Amino acid sequence: xxxxxxxxxxxxxxxxxxxxxxxxxxxxxxxxxxxxxxxxxxxxxxxxxxxxxxxxxxxxxxxxxxxxxxxxxxxxxxxxxxxxxxxxxxxxxxxxxxxxxxxxxxxxxxxxxxxxxxxxxxxxxxxxxxxxxxxxxxxxxxxxxxxxxxxxxxxxxxxxxxxxxxxxx
Amino acid sequence: xxxxxxxxxxxxxxxxxxxxxxxxxxxxxxxxxxxxxxxxxxxxxxxxxxxxxxxxxxxxxxxxxxxxxxxxxxxxxxxxxxxxxxxxxxxxxxxxxxxxxxxxxxxxxxxxxxxxxxxxxxxxxxxxxxxxxxxxxxxxxxxxxxxxxxxxxxxxxxxxxxxxxxxxxxxxxxxxxxxxxxxxxxxxxxxxxxxxxxxxxxxxxxxxxxxxxxxxxxxxxxxxxxxxxxxxxxxxxxxxxxxxxxxxxxxxxxxxxxxxxxxxxxxxxxxxxxxxxxxxxxxxxxxxxxxxxxxxxxxxxxxxxxxxxxxxxxxxxxxxxxxxxxxxxxxxxxxxxxxxxxxxxxxxxxxxxxxxxxxxxxxxxxxxxxxxxxxxxxxxxxxxxxxxxxxxxxxxxxxxxxxxxxxxxxxxxxxxxxxxxxxxxxxxxxxxxxxxxxxxxxxxxxxxxxxxxxxxxxxxxxxxxxxxxxxxxxxxxxxxxxxxxxxxxxxxxxxxxxxxxxxxxxxxxxxxxxxxxxxxxxxxxxxxxxxxxxxxxxxxxxxxxxxxxxxxxxxxxxxxxxxxxxxxxxxxxxxxxxxxxxxxxxxxxxxxxxxxxxxxxxxxxxxxxxxxxxxxxxxxxxxxxxxxxxxxxxxxxxxxxxxxxxxxxxxxxxxxxxxxxxxxxxxxxxxxxxxxxxxxxxxxxxxxxxxxxxxxxxxxxxxxxxxxxxxxxxxxxxxxxxxxxxxxxxxxxxxxxxxxxxxxxxxxxxxxxxxxxxxxxxxxxxxxxxxxxxxxxxxxxxxxxxxxxx
Numbered sequence: 001x002x003x004x005x006x007x008x009x010x011x012x013x014x015x016x017x018x019x020x021x022x023x024x025x026x027x028x029x030x031x032x033x034x035x036x037x038x039x040x041x042x043x044x045x046x047x048x049x050x051x052x053x054x055x056x057x058x059x060x061x062x063x064x065x066x067x068x069x070x071x072x073x074x075x076x077x078x079x080x081x082x083x084x085x086x087x088x089x090x091x092x093x094x095x096x097x098x099x100x101x102x103x104x105x106x107x108x109x110x111x112x113x114x115x116x117x118x119x120x121x122x123x124x125x126x127x128x129x130x131x132x133x134x135x136x137x138x139x140x141x142x143x144x145x146x147x148x149x150x151x152x153x154x155x156x157x158x159x160x161x162x163x164x165x166x167x168x169x
Numbered sequence: 170x171x172x173x174x175x176x177x178x179x180x181x182x183x184x185x186x187x188x189x190x191x192x193x194x195x196x197x198x199x200x201x202x203x204x205x206x207x208x209x210x211x212x213x214x215x216x217x218x219x220x221x222x223x224x225x226x227x228x229x230x231x232x233x234x235x236x237x238x239x240x241x242x243x244x245x246x247x248x249x250x251x252x253x254x255x256x257x258x259x260x261x262x263x264x265x266x267x268x269x270x271x272x273x274x275x276x277x278x279x280x281x282x283x284x285x286x287x288x289x290x291x292x293x294x295x296x297x298x299x300x301x302x303x304x305x306x307x308x309x310x311x312x313x314x315x316x317x318x319x320x321x322x323x324x325x326x327x328x329x330x331x332x333x334x335x336x337x338x339x340x341x342x343x344x345x346x347x348x349x350x351x352x353x354x355x356x357x358x359x360x361x362x363x364x365x366x367x368x369x370x371x372x373x374x375x376x377x378x379x380x381x382x383x384x385x386x387x388x389x390x391x392x393x394x395x396x397x398x399x400x401x402x403x404x405x406x407x408x409x410x411x412x413x414x415x416x417x418x419x420x421x422x423x424x425x426x427x428x429x430x431x432x433x434x435x436x437x438x439x440x441x442x443x444x445x446x447x448x449x450x451x452x453x454x455x456x457x458x459x460x461x462x463x464x465x466x467x468x469x470x471x472x473x474x475x476x477x478x479x480x481x482x483x484x485x486x487x488x489x490x491x492x493x494x495x496x497x498x499x500x501x502x503x504x505x506x507x508x509x510x511x512x513x514x515x516x517x518x519x520x521x522x523x524x525x526x527x528x529x530x531x532x533x534x535x536x537x538x539x540x541x542x543x544x545x546x547x548x549x550x551x552x553x554x555x556x557x558x559x560x561x562x563x564x565x566x567x568x569x570x571x572x573x574x575x576x577x578x579x580x581x582x583x584x585x586x587x588x589x590x591x592x593x594x595x596x597x598x599x600x601x602x603x604x605x606x607x608x609x610x611x612x613x614x615x616x617x618x619x620x621x622x623x624x625x626x627x628x629x630x631x632x633x634x635x636x637x638x639x640x641x642x643x644x645x646x647x648x649x650x651x652x653x654x655x656x657x658x659x660x661x662x663x664x665x666x667x668x669x670x671x672x673x674x675x676x677x678x679x680x681x682x683x684x685x686x687x688x689x690x691x692x693x694x695x696x697x698x699x700x701x702x703x704x705x706x707x708x709x710x711x712x713x714x715x716x717x718x719x720x721x722x723x724x725x726x727x728x729x730x731x732x733x734x735x736x737x738x739x740x741x742x743x744x745x746x747x748x749x750x751x752x753x754x755x756x757x758x759x760x761x762x763x764x765x766x767x768x769x770x771x772x773x774x775x776x777x778x779x780x781x782x783x784x785x786x787x788x789x790x791x792x793x794x795x796x797x798x799x800x801x802x803x804x805x806x807x808x809x810x811x812x813x814x815x816x817x818x819x820x821x822x823x824x825x826x827x828x829x830x831x832x833x834x835x836x837x838x839x840x841x842x843x844x845x846x847x848x849x850x851x852x853x854x855x856x857x858x859x860x861x862x863x864x865x866x867x868x869x870x871x872x873x874x875x876x877x878x879x880x881x882x883x884x885x886x887x888x889x890x891x892x893x894x895x896x897x898x899x900x901x902x903x904x905x906x907x908x909x910x911x912x913x914x915x916x917x918x919x920x921x922x923x924x925x926x927x928x929x930x931x932x933x934x935x936x937x938x939x940x941x942x943x944x945x946x947x948x949x950x951x952x953x954x955x956x957x958x959x
Contacts, residue, residue: 024732057398064401096237147943167289
């Protein structure tokens with residue numbers, strides 16, 4: 001019972017894991033907007049339909065001091081069709097790196113998407129960039145570690161038994 | 170405080186995989202270290218523990234602290250991360266001499282069965298010795314350092330998280346190999362001269378100096394990622410690179426030259442270890458002999474420690490603690506020991522059943538709005554299977570159908586013997602097959618009236634059968650739910666068992682089966698000392714209350730042990746000796762997959778297409794045909810084929826006994842499929858009961874719970890973790906099934922050729938079922954019992 005309890009507790013702990021990196025990723029845009037410099041990162045790289053993370057890093061253009069008190073909204077728009085816009089507020093809580101404000105968006109389909117970053121505060125501004133979003137990988141591929149690990153355990157067990165038998169013989 | 174630094178201090182990434190792995194490793198080490206320290210405090214000082222824990226903390230700091238998110242913005246932070254992984258964590262871990270503490274800290278079964286064969290393998294030990302030889306470890310370490318600092322590789326690691334993980338793993342692994350010969354953690358005994366470490370560390374320092382110098386003094390930014398990245402704290406990309414180079418240079422050199430200095434002192438002025446080594450060498454005349462002796466000592470000691478023989482054991486005495494016992498847990502145990510506990514649970518379930526029947530017959534004939542459409546098919550099934558996973562047959566413990574039989578026994582004779590021809594599980598096998606078909610054919614989840622009538626029929630059957638016949642004939646021979654619980658509880662972690670066998674051996678009165686004037690004995694005629702599994706045990710706890718010695722408990726057992734060992738069972742014989750039990754195991758295993766497949770879109774669409782193709786009147790045979798094939802024809806063919814293939818290797822027993830024995834190996838996988846399926850419904854729709862209950866009470870004129878908010882009863886997309894949990898259940902079921910098949914094959918053919926031929930067909934069958942289960946779980950599923958829209 002004890003080893004099973006031990007393995008069970010470990011397995012349960014791992015069940016709550018999230019593979020996605022909270023923020024950062026590829027730099028999509030870095031430009032000056034008024035008194036500030038805006039850098040936008042997206043993850044994963046390359047972007048795929050499904051959950052994507054858009055992180056915005058706002059700095060004072062002169063001093064490089066981070067600006068974190070500006071309200072930022074991120075909107076994703078499919079370029080090739082109308083409607084289906086996804087808008088979400090970027091917050092520091094969603095970002096691992098607290099210099100950033102991040103928003104997690106669920107892109108329903110692959111294709112060309114336009115991302116619009118709306119900055120609030122004293123000098124409101126809107127920045128845009130377009131990028132290609134590829135098809136998500138097949139579900140079995142993203143879940144491969146969950147499906148594959150027992151086979152690894154079984155393989156180790158087989159090696160273990162062979163070694164044990166060799167020693168006995 | 171600078172805003173950048175303040176943000177840095179708050180930027181802690183969420184890394185549960187890493188944190189859990191490090192926590193488990195630390196726990197295992199601590200457990201082993203305490204154990205070893207009790208035996209030899211001088212060899213296991215606190216410094217070793219501190220070093221090892223500091224090593225783990227360094228890994229945590231490198232990968233799960235603000236360093237990780239800031240490594241994307243500043244090369245110097247990234248360099249710091251790599252330095253922690255390569256220069257600090259590995260020597261600290263080796264200073265903890267982790268081999269023996271980790272080995273001793275593992276649970277004994279894992280240590281003996283899993284770790285020892287690897288540790289004793291001469292091939293693996295030779296490989297490790299070669300990898301940690303300075304002539305191999307240094308080139309590996311240098312290669313990893315230089316290759317990953319090439320711009321192409323470094324950029325790839327910055328862009329793709331997969332490459333980043335690989336980079337960290339290769340840094341840590343090669344660094345562990347590199348630092349092993351320097352630290353020489355106990356009990357390793359290098360077979361090369363200590364003087365070799367001088368050129369070893371100097372060479373490492375030289376390559377580090379060259380690389381860091383190139384980085385620090387370069388006139389261009391090596392990595393375009395950092396050239397493009399926004400500047401933090403006004404640090405330019407080139408200045409950042411120079412700082413990274415300096416960081417690599419100075420602390421790196423200290424890390425290499427510090428041990429070199431210590432080593433030089435030790436070689437020059439000697440040490441206790443060296444002196445003892447010298448004495449050993451003298452005693453054995455030649456260096457070679459000394460090394461062999463040391464290696465032999467290591468072998469002997471590691472084997473003793475691994476086997477647990479190293480501990481100075483007290484004289485053998487009878488085991489007094491039978492392990493975990495649910496009945497001894499403060500609140501739950503006290504409640505379960507209370508003689509009226511079962512009645513209370515049954516009354517609660519009876520009230521719910523009465524509400525289900527009433528609402529099913531009088532309420533709206535629409536499943537998601539009726540208690541009979543929600544409570545039995547979402548909540549009761551989910552909690553039943555989770556109860557089986559967590560404890561055991563709690564479903565039978567709280568069964569409301571057995572309450573009216575007490576009344577029946579007063580009114581009816583209750584003295585007849587159950588017909589001999591029906592004293593098997595065949596009737597229940599048939600009823601279960603019919604139920605699986607009827608559930609799909611009549612869409613029971615969506616017809617509360619039908620569900621209510623089934624519940625009523627259940628009460629009537631229990632009343633009549635137990636009113637006319639002796640014992641708990643209904644539970645033992647008729648109840649399909651009971652048979653489901655009996656088979657699935659073979660995988661449960663708890664079992665009604667005796668605490669000390671010696672007390673039962675001396676007992677002559679056997680109240681556990683005969684009962685006392687105030688408490689009945691086991692109605693299913695199971696003698697607890699001879700019980701070897703949960704089969705046929707309703708967890709009624711009558712034996713617990715009847716035993717005058719308080720010697721019956723709900724004890725922890727290895728899940729599925731009865732499936733592997735096939736011990737004789739009181740009142741049942743050997744499980745694998747009975748065709749009806751094997752058929753029940755097969756039916757419930759394949760039933761799990763058929764029942765789940767019946768609600769996934771591709772199967773539903775395929776059956777609909779088939780109905781259109783065959784047309785009327787054959788269309789009405791499609792669902793029965795599907796269940797006939799899935800529950801009877803396919804399992805029979807597969808089991809017969811696997812059995813025939815197993816026997817073709819020259820097995821002494823015939824096909825049928827082989828099939829019976831191996832059928833039980835499939836039970837854990839079937840259990841995991843039921844668990845995945847029912848937990849899906851439960852967790853996606855658990856709050857569907859709230860508006861239904863509000864409506865039900867409102868209909869009765871009790872509006873205390875307010876108006877129903879039907880939005881709560883709508884289907885919602887399953888959470889990410891739920892699919893992970895479902896796959897995890899299936900994974901564990903697969904492993905338990907494969908292990909059971911392995912143990913059965915060992916029993917049937919302990920040695921010799923043909924072992925694989927015996928095991929392989931059943932392993933393939935288990936693998937096939939596993940992949941079928943994965944496929945089912947990845948399909949879109951119908952949200953039965955909930956409202957269709959948001």
